[in-house]
Amino acid sequence: xxxxxxxxxxxxxxxxxxxxxxxxxxxxxxxxxxxxxxxxxxxxxxxxxxxxxxxxxxxxxxxxxxxxxxxxxxxxxxxxxxxxxxxxxxxxxxxxxxxxxxxxxxxxxxxxxxxxxxxxxxxxxxxxxxxxxxxxxxxxxxxxxxxxxxxxxxxxxxxxxxxxxxxxxxxxxxxxxxxxxxxxxxxxxxxxxxxxxxxxxxxxxxxxxxxxxxxxxxxxxxxxxxxxxxxxxxxxxxxxxxxxxxxxxxxxxxxxxxxxxxxxxxxxxxxxxxxxxxxxxxxxxx
Amino acid sequence: xxxxxxxxxxxxxxxxxxxxxxxxxxxxxxxxxxxxxxxxxxxxxxxxxxxxxxxxxxxxxxxxxxxxxxxxxxxxxxxxxxxxxxxxxxxxxxxxxxxxxxxxxxxxxxxxxxxxxxxxxxxxxxxxxxxxxxxxxxxxxxxxxxxxxxxxxxxxxxxxxxxxxxxxxxxxxxxxxxxxxxxxxxxxxxxxxxxxxxxxxxxxxxxxxxxxxxxxxxxxxxxxxxxxxxxxxxxxxxxxxxxxxxxxxxxxxxxxxxxxxxxxxxxxxxxxxxxxxxxxxxxxxxx
Amino acid sequence: xxxxxxxxxxxxxxxxxxxxxxxxxxxxxxxxxxxxxxxxxxxxxxxxxxxxxxxxxxxxxxxxxxxxxxxxxxxxxxxxxxxxxxxxxxxxxxxxxxxxxxxxxxxxxxxxxxxxxxxxxxxxxxxxxxxxxxxxxxxxxxxxxxxxxxxxxxxxxxxxxxxxxxxxxxxxxxxxxxxxxxxxxxxxxxxxxxxxxxxxxxxxxxxxxxxxxxxxxxxxxxxxxxxxxxxxxxxxxxxxxxxxxxxxxxxxxxxxxxxxxxxxxxxxxxxxxxxxxxxxxxxxxxxxxxxxxxxxxxxxxxxxxxxxxxxxxxxxxxxxxxxxxx
Ligand SMILES: Nc1ncnc2c1ncn2[C@@H]1O[C@H](COP(=O)(O)OP(=O)(O)OP(=O)(O)O)[C@@H](O)[C@H]1O
Ligand SMILES: [Mg+2]
Numbered sequence: 001x002x003x004x005x006x007x008x009x010x011x012x013x014x015x016x017x018x019x020x021x022x023x024x025x026x027x028x029x030x031x032x033x034x035x036x037x038x039x040x041x042x043x044x045x046x047x048x049x050x051x052x053x054x055x056x057x058x059x060x061x062x063x064x065x066x067x068x069x070x071x072x073x074x075x076x077x078x079x080x081x082x083x084x085x086x087x088x089x090x091x092x093x094x095x096x097x098x099x100x101x102x103x104x105x106x107x108x109x110x111x112x113x114x115x116x117x118x119x120x121x122x123x124x125x126x127x128x129x130x131x132x133x134x135x136x137x138x139x140x141x142x143x144x145x146x147x148x149x150x151x152x153x154x155x156x157x158x159x160x161x162x163x164x165x166x167x168x169x170x171x172x173x174x175x176x177x178x179x180x181x182x183x184x185x186x187x188x189x190x191x192x193x194x195x196x197x198x199x200x201x202x203x204x205x206x207x208x209x210x211x212x213x214x215x216x217x218x219x220x221x222x223x224x225x226x227x228x229x230x231x232x233x234x235x236x237x238x239x240x241x242x243x244x245x246x247x248x249x250x251x252x253x254x255x256x257x258x259x260x261x262x263x264x265x266x267x268x269x270x271x272x273x274x275x276x277x278x279x280x281x282x283x284x285x286x
Numbered sequence: 287x288x289x290x291x292x293x294x295x296x297x298x299x300x301x302x303x304x305x306x307x308x309x310x311x312x313x314x315x316x317x318x319x320x321x322x323x324x325x326x327x328x329x330x331x332x333x334x335x336x337x338x339x340x341x342x343x344x345x346x347x348x349x350x351x352x353x354x355x356x357x358x359x360x361x362x363x364x365x366x367x368x369x370x371x372x373x374x375x376x377x378x379x380x381x382x383x384x385x386x387x388x389x390x391x392x393x394x395x396x397x398x399x400x401x402x403x404x405x406x407x408x409x410x411x412x413x414x415x416x417x418x419x420x421x422x423x424x425x426x427x428x429x430x431x432x433x434x435x436x437x438x439x440x441x442x443x444x445x446x447x448x449x450x451x452x453x454x455x456x457x458x459x460x461x462x463x464x465x466x467x468x469x470x471x472x473x474x475x476x477x478x479x480x481x482x483x484x485x486x487x488x489x490x491x492x493x494x495x496x497x498x499x500x501x502x503x504x505x506x507x508x509x510x511x512x513x514x515x516x517x518x519x520x521x522x523x524x525x526x527x528x529x530x531x532x533x534x535x536x537x538x539x540x541x542x543x544x545x546x547x548x549x550x551x552x553x554x555x556x557x558x559x560x561x562x563x564x565x566x567x568x569x570x571x572x573x
Numbered sequence: 574x575x576x577x578x579x580x581x582x583x584x585x586x587x588x589x590x591x592x593x594x595x596x597x598x599x600x601x602x603x604x605x606x607x608x609x610x611x612x613x614x615x616x617x618x619x620x621x622x623x624x625x626x627x628x629x630x631x632x633x634x635x636x637x638x639x640x641x642x643x644x645x646x647x648x649x650x651x652x653x654x655x656x657x658x659x660x661x662x663x664x665x666x667x668x669x670x671x672x673x674x675x676x677x678x679x680x681x682x683x684x685x686x687x688x689x690x691x692x693x694x695x696x697x698x699x700x701x702x703x704x705x706x707x708x709x710x711x712x713x714x715x716x717x718x719x720x721x722x723x724x725x726x727x728x729x730x731x732x733x734x735x736x737x738x739x740x741x742x743x744x745x746x747x748x749x750x751x752x753x754x755x756x757x758x759x760x761x762x763x764x765x766x767x768x769x770x771x772x773x774x775x776x777x778x779x780x781x782x783x784x785x786x787x788x789x790x791x792x793x794x795x796x797x798x799x800x801x802x803x804x805x806x807x808x809x810x811x812x813x814x815x816x817x818x819x820x821x822x823x824x825x826x827x828x829x830x831x832x833x834x835x836x837x838x839x840x841x842x843x844x845x846x847x848x849x850x851x852x853x854x855x856x857x858x859x860x861x862x863x864x865x866x867x868x869x870x871x872x873x874x875x876x877x878x879x880x881x882x883x884x885x886x887x888x889x890x891x892x893x894x895x896x897x898x899x
Contacts, residue, residue, distance in 0.1 A: 020419030169567030218412020470671030
């Protein structure tokens with residue numbers, strides 16, 4: 001009976017999550033491109049050798065990691081502060097909460113287009129402001145050294161509200177008595193933050209970290225619309241590289257290899273951080 | 287003496303209120319500043335955008351909106367497409383999740399916690415990486431360029447979160463309630479209809495809204511499954527506009543498009559903010 | 574009409590939660606199932622209702638084996654420990670739901686529910702949600718729902734446990750009358766011996782999933798069949814005297830007497846109970862409870878004893894009662 005209830009949902013999840021991964025594993029051992037007439041032909045791991053010596057892959061891996069780590073860290077720090085502010089009782093808090101949610105709810109492509117206009121040179125507001133202040137134009141999105149900062153900025157803007165909300169829910173589960181008891185013992189507000197709020201918030205922070213890191217590692221829409229991966233591939237992410245390989249170069253085998261590799265790297269990163277985290281935990285508890 | 291102390295205290299609380307208001311203002315500007323800028327842009331003429339501080343003849347205009355609403359595929363068409371996909375995938379997802387979530391909540395504690403861990407892991411997965419295999423499925427079954435078909439992967443991708451939320455909702459129901467209904471003679475479907483569903487209503491609503499938002503915003507799969515210009519969903523249509531010409535300045539039209547695309551979401555968020563928040567936070571806590 | 578349990582047993586994991594349960598309740602009989610928390614009272618009710626299946630034995634209703642029959646067909650009126658009222662429905666809808674599902678005409682539903690509402694003095698509350706009711710009102714709604722089920726058997730799982738002491742006492746006779754009026758077998762679960770003694774015709778004392786003794790309240794009090802029952806029934810608790818032999822003597826506090834000579838004791842403290850006073854005495858047998866007249870003056874050191882025909886004798890190892898032949 002229960003089995004029957006679970007069946008349709010499990011089939012759907014299997015088809016759309018497990019099948020692709022198995023398929024990528026298989027496809028990554030095959031050449032399947034224009035050369036083979038888009039028919040998969042076994043090529044004895046050639047895709048993987050190519051991947052290892054493919055500079056663009058490693059650069060993209062670095063760029064993706066840089067993007068993911070920096071934006072997630074910034075988001076978390078900002079979100080903790082904002083959540084602490086929002087937790088205070090205040091008239092119109094509901095409206096403020098709804099407004100802060102808006103950036104998260106908007107389609108990524110919509111807001112990416114918006115940011116492209118904001119970063120536009122020379123007519124966007126940032127450049128205009130810089131001109132008024134009398135500085136030189138910086139033209140952030142067309143500078144290979146800085147364009148990625150623009151992508152981080154846009155992502156932080158979009159996702160901070162999401163993290164904030166989850167942390168806010170966490171803060172609200174902390175009973176008020178704890179703070180009162182702490183005050184009675186002579187604790188200062190700042191040390192209450194460090195000794196009560198942050199430790200009790202840890203599980204929530206962890207969930208956000210896990211979730212956001214995975215999502216940021218798969219970044220696609222934002223960069224696709226904001227910079228198209230440019231200038232000169234300086235903002236390209238792994239997902240974009242896989243996309244380009246499949247859709248522009250029609251090299252399905254190699255595209256699958258890139259995605260399989262991303263997948264493995266992601267899992268490895270999770271296992272690694274899990275072990276490190278539990279080590280740290282052991283150390284602090286000892 | 288007493289008075290001055292009171293004054294001091296008053297002073298302090300005034301200060302803290304001021305500080306708070308300042309922080310809130312920063313927060314609101316942060317959140318809607320970029321959107322407000324889009325709104326301003328969408329009503330501005332190209333001249334006004336290029337020379338914001340000079341006197342221009344016609345500063346305000348509706349022509350940007352006229353342009354995108356009267357183009358070959360009028361912009362409301364994309365809104366409609368996204369709406370269709372969103373509603374369809376929300377319906378499918380909720381309909382399939384409810385029985386399964388009920389099943390999960392009835393499993394033995396160990397089994398259900400294993401299932402939940404797996405679901406959580408799956409929900410974390412950056413689904414962008416799935417696009418190639420999904421594209422192959424669409425080609426193989428010849429279901430590209432079909433909005434209803436597009437809602438199937440959306441249903442599947444939202445399913446883990448939806449199952450987590452709904453099974454937690456079922457689990458939270460008082461233990462005896464369903465037994466009481468059984469003794470009253472209600473069969474499974476009657477229990478679902480008259481007792482269980484009304485009680486998990488709020489959780490279902492917040493789950494449904496999250497699923498809808500997901501499909502409304504989804505990009506890579508829609509990008510690869512739909513090529514017919516009349517069937518594009520909103521995010522893809524927007525990205526096409528963006529890709530059309532990067533260095534010219536039809537930004538007024540872009541902005542008009544983003545404003546139109548934002549309005550439905552603005553309404554949804556304002557109406558359902560508490561459901562969205564409770565859905566998100568429960569998703570985080572239960573997971 | 575009768576309810577009968579034959580050798581019913583239930584396992585969770587490796588553990589027998591209920592073992593060898595034999596019971597018989599007939600029409601209009603009020604049987605209380607009494608036992609400490611976690612001894613399997615609720616589980617026995619769930620087995621009878623068909624919400625769980627026994628791992629051995631069978632259950633008979635009117636001499637028909639219903640062990641493999643669905644809960645609906647068993648026609649059980651149950652009041653749950655938590656009341657289990659449907660929180661989203663008001664009182665009227667809570668009561669009407671089952672009737673409608675069972676295909677009752679809307680007019681009949683109205684009449685029956687209306688009659689039940691006035692029988693249980695819930696007039697004026699019919700459009701309130703359960704959360705807007707007091708504990709006593711909720712309990713009456715739950716009872717009304719069970720009555721409207723027109724059941725073959727009533728199963729009541731600690732229906733008073735959420736009420737305060739005063740309300741419990743006030744509601745007891747009313748509750749008993751209403752449900753006895755229906756003249757069906759009634760199984761009433763409680764962990765409150767006072768409640769069981771004052772309401773039930775018969776009491777089954779449950780310990781760790783086993784029935785220790787079934788009998789009338791008087792039988793349980795005057796002839797407890799084991800140490801467990803003797804300890805569990807009667808407040809203050811029975812005194813036990815272990816003297817190294819194979820027997821344990823039990824004497825109730827009110828059967829102990831102050832004497833010129835006997836077991837030497839020292840007064841530890843006393844409690845004033847109004848109609849009498851409870852003396853706590855230290856002796857070589859440990860703490861002894863003695864109920865004395867309220868006006869007696871007590872000295873620090875005293876002696877106690879008892880009439881042998883007031884004494885209960887138990888086997889030390891098995892805890893079983895030995896019939897008094899002294
Ligand atoms: N689903 C279950 N799995 C394992 N053990 C259970 C389960 N349900 C109940 N038990 C165990 O069965 C025993 C009997 O439970 P039951 O609910 O029948 O007790 P009870 O006598 O009604 O207690 P109370 O007076 O507290 O309501 C308890 O020890 C409990 O821990
Ligand atoms: Mg119980």
